[in-house]
Amino acid sequence: MASKTTDTAPNQHLLTIEGLSVSNITKLLDLADSYATHNRDIGTKQSLLSGCTQINLFFESSTRTRTSFELAGKRLGADTINMSVEGSAIKKGETLIDTAMTLNAMQPDVLVVRHPESGAAALLAQKVDCSVINAGDGTHAHPTQALLDALTIRRRKGQLQGLVVAICGDILNSRVARSNIQLLTTMGAQVRVIAPPTLLPASVDRLGVELHHDMRLGLNNCDIVMMLRLQTERMHGTFVPSVREYYHFYGLDYDKLSSAKSDALIMHPGPMNRGVEIDTAVADDIDRSLIREQVEMGVAVRMACLDLLTRESRTQDGKQ
Amino acid sequence: MANNNSYEPQTLGEKRAFVNVRLVDPESGLDVLGSLLIFDGKIMDLGPRLFADGLPSDITTIDGGGHCLCPGLIDMRAFVGEPGAEHKETLSTASAAAAIGGITTLIATPDTDPTIDDVALVELLERSAQDTARVNVHPMAAITKGLRGVEMTEMGLLASAGAVAFTDGNVTISDALVMRRALAYASTFDLLIDHLPQENSLSAEGCTNEGEVATRLGLTGIPSVAESIVLDRDLRLTELTGSRLHASHLTTEMSISAVRNAKARDVRVTCSVTPHHFTLNETAIGEYRTFAKTWPPLRSESDRCALIDGLSDGTVDVISSGHTPQDQESKRLPFAQAATGISGLETMLPLALDLYHKGKLSLHTLLQKMTSTPARLLNLKSGRLISGAPADLILIDIDSPWLIDPDQFLSKSKNSPFEKHPVQGRVLQTLVAGQPVYDRTLQPT
Numbered sequence: 144m145a146s147k148t149t150d151t152a153p154n155q156h157l158l159t160i161e162g163l164s165v166s167n168i169t170k171l172l173d174l175a176d177s178y179a180t181h182n183r184d185i186g187t188k189q190s191l192l193s194g195c196t197q198i199n200l201f202f203e204s205s206t207r208t209r210t211s212f213e214l215a216g217k218r219l220g221a222d223t224i225n226m227s228v229e230g231s232a233i234k235k236g237e238t239l240i241d242t243a244m245t246l247n248a249m250q251p252d253v254l255v256v257r258h259p260e261s262g263a264a265a266l267l268a269q270k271v272d273c274s275v276i277n278a279g280d281g282t283h284a285h286p287t288q289a290l291l292d293a294l295t296i297r298r299r300k301g302q303l304q305g306l307v308v309a310i311c312g313d314i315l316n317s318r319v320a321r322s323n324i325q326l327l328t329t330m331g332a333q334v335r336v337i338a339p340p341t342l343l344p345a346s347v348d349r350l351g352v353e354l355h356h357d358m359r360l361g362l363n364n365c366d367i368v369m370m371l372r373l374q375t376e377r378m379h380g381t382f383v384p385s386v387r388e389y390y391h392f393y394g395l396d397y398d399k400l401s402s403a404k405s406d407a408l409i410m411h412p413g414p415m416n417r418g419v420e421i422d423t424a425v426a427d428d429i430d431r432s433l434i435r436e437q438v439e440m441g442v443a444v445r446m447a448c449l450d451l452l453t454r455e456s457r458t459q460d461g462k463q
Numbered sequence: 464m465a466n467n468n469s470y471e472p473q474t475l476g477e478k479r480a481f482v483n484v485r486l487v488d489p490e491s492g493l494d495v496l497g498s499l500l501i502f503d504g505k506i507m508d509l510g511p512r513l514f515a516d517g518l519p520s521d522i523t524t525i526d527g528g529g530h531c532l533c534p535g536l537i538d539m540r541a542f543v544g545e546p547g548a549e550h551k552e553t554l555s556t557a558s559a560a561a562a563i564g565g566i567t568t569l570i571a572t573p574d575t576d577p578t579i580d581d582v583a584l585v586e587l588l589e590r591s592a593q594d595t596a597r598v599n600v601h602p603m604a605a606i607t608k609g610l611r612g613v614e615m616t617e618m619g620l621l622a623s624a625g626a627v628a629f630t631d632g633n634v635t636i637s638d639a640l641v642m643r644r645a646l647a648y649a650s651t652f653d654l655l656i657d658h659l660p661q662e663n664s665l666s667a668e669g670c671t672n673e674g675e676v677a678t679r680l681g682l683t684g685i686p687s688v689a690e691s692i693v694l695d696r697d698l699r700l701t702e703l704t705g706s707r708l709h710a711s712h713l714t715t716e717m718s719i720s721a722v723r724n725a726k727a728r729d730v731r732v733t734c735s736v737t738p739h740h741f742t743l744n745e746t747a748i749g750e751y752r753t754f755a756k757t758w759p760p761l762r763s764e765s766d767r768c769a770l771i772d773g774l775s776d777g778t779v780d781v782i783s784s785g786h787t788p789q790d791q792e793s794k795r796l797p798f799a800q801a802a803t804g805i806s807g808l809e810t811m812l813p814l815a816l817d818l819y820h821k822g823k824l825s826l827h828t829l830l831q832k833m834t835s836t837p838a839r840l841l842n843l844k845s846g847r848l849i850s851g852a853p854a855d856l857i858l859i860d861i862d863s864p865w866l867i868d869p870d871q872f873l874s875k876s877k878n879s880p881f882e883k884h885p886v887q888g889r890v891l892q893t894l895v896a897g898q899p900v901y902d903r904t905l906q907p908t
Binding site for chain 1: 607608613614615616617618619620644647648650651652704
């Protein structure tokens with residue numbers, strides 16, 4: 144098993160995008176790209192992670208992310224186990240750290256964690272010997288989502304540098320937005336965030352983005368429009384007055400999209416609220432929407448992450 | 464030269480002119496004897512030499528007798544009764560009262576029944592006003608649904624429908640988070656939030672200013688800090704969110720000082736006071752005169768003087784009537800049970816002019832607070848005496864002395880504490896979009 148004290152410690156976990164260099168990201172994306180091609184062209188299962196154990200530990204409900212990680216592990220030949228909060232010891236009052244220690248004793252190679260509290264993945268990573276992949280912690284980070292978004296964009300536009308990317312919607316409560324802002328600005332894209340002030344975190348401009356409250360101005364001349372989900376409980380007068388008003392000013396329809404470049408592409412991390420943040424016709428526009436491709440790239444990116452993070456432990460195991 | 468001494472609407476192509484008037488534009492400082500030409504509902508031209516080459520023959524002229532011609536007043540806060548309180552006031556009676564008072568634009572508060580918190584109601588009020596009001600009426604919409612202080616209204620859509628600002632009327636938003644989000648959300652569209660600060664938990668039981676008068680009368684008082692606590696909170700939240708706040712109907716020395724300090728920090732705040740708060744103090748309630756029961760209450764003499772200081776040094780931006788018509792039944796009650804408010808449309812200008820006559824404010828500074836400043840805050844084109852502006856005009860005899868007689872009010876409600884109050888200055892004519900809506904003299908040449 145990999146020890147926390149090895150020189151490769153920085154690469155043992157994937158907890159956030161923050162701190163990753165251009166070459167780190169490029170390496171990950173290159174590898175993911177090759178997996179994407181492999182998945183499309185050959186599609187056969189590999190045995191790279193044969194004998195490795197991957198535990199998907201989900202403290203928050205998720206369909207696409209958990210399935211994507213599970214599929215990624217299985218395609219690489221790992222033994223994947225899903226643990227969800229329902230029916231687990233967590234429900235019986237076990238603390239996060241106790242759960243971590245218990246799982247650690249079972250000696251998995253990778254722990255994929257989703258948790259409703261920011262910082263939970265980092266806390267787990269301090270307590271276990273295996274690699275930890277953050278599959279979303281609170282409103283902090285969702286690094287594999289940012290990587291899959293970047294891969295999707297790169298495959299369509301060739302590169303990230305110089306692109307104008309608008310991220311629209313509930314930035315305040317979005318870990319996807321935070322990770323995307325970090326990744327895209329690191330890679331030299333120009334990032335704009337578009338939202339009413341009630342959905343923007345304080346000092347978000349300090350993250351190197353341009354702020355917009357007017358969606359048409361914010362979309363002006365942009366290459367990529369990234370929509371975020373607005374949760375229904377925030378739509379009735381607390382953060383925004385109503386669905387009707389939100390859709391009127393911040394819902395992506397063809398009219399607002401016309402401010403963007405004519406070949407601008409549309410992304411959404413899902414699940415979508417059609418008629419709230421995005422018009423159905425726009426979401427389903429096969430020429431503009433990358434939403435399905437994002438899901439496909441998700442598997443490739445997660446394969447690349449699993450591959451890279453377990454390289455050290457696999458080498459050591461081989462030596463033993 | 465045609466004579467015109469009726470209210471028949473003129474055709475659009477017809478021109479109308481005031482001659483021999485003192486042209487007073489509060490914003491630019493213009494103050495000159497001259498003429499003003501109206502065409503197509505707008506001011507076409509004005510100046511001392513406008514008709515130097517003689518009057519064209521196709522013009523209806525009105526000799527102003529050297530009196531002041533200035534922009535019609537914009538009252539930023541009036542309760543117009545509709546919908547739901549038609550027994551107290553209607554758009555028709557409120558606008559008739561406004562016309563006599565020199566007010567050509569009424570900003571209606573949304574604390575009606577139902578509350579103006581929905582696009583359809585904004586449109587309804589605008590349509591009713593077009594049908595029945597003599598002056599311009601623009602609605603403010605509610606900040607929170609049903610004035611409950613919990614959920615924001617659809618401010619963006621309401622503004623598109625014609626709401627010129629947002630307020631919960633005399634209801635204070637007690638939850639700081641709701642206020643923060645409302646201010647932040649309003650800033651999306653740079654909308655104005657009008658808020659009357661009052662800490663409900665401190666003021667709910669009270670009916671007059673806390674102090675000696677209340678103590679002698681055995682009435683529960685409302686402390687000055689009830690206003691300060693919420694105002695201070697609002698000022699900090701406005702600073703935090705970078706939004707636009709209009710603190711309405713401030714009454715205390717502490718409040719004026721707080722706004723003065725906030726303005727020095729470049730907080731985007733403006734504020735208003737009412738004529739009754741700078742004209743009367745707490746002693747006006749005398750032996751339980753319910754006509755002097757107001758919301759917020761009349762304060763101490765030093766507070767009253769501080770409001771005037773605030774008006775003169777620019778801390779106070781706006782004078783609004785706070786028009787709150789009440790029927791007799793709601794005032795003929797024991798003091799604590801009686802309704803609050805003053806019927807104020809017909810007395811706003813004469814009471815305000817008192818500050819000019821006493822040398823506290825220049826005429827231009829005073830008029831700015833009822834014309835160009837509210838126009839700027841609400842993005843209205845009126846409030847100026849410049850060519851191209853709407854011909855919403857008033858001709859005032861600023862010196863004429865008279866005694867206020869609430870029985871003569873055109874407002875449906877006569878609840879005024881100013882009976883037999885001596886004032887100086889009277890509206891002679893009021894025009895809205897070039898059309899006369901009130902004429903005291905009917906003296907065309």
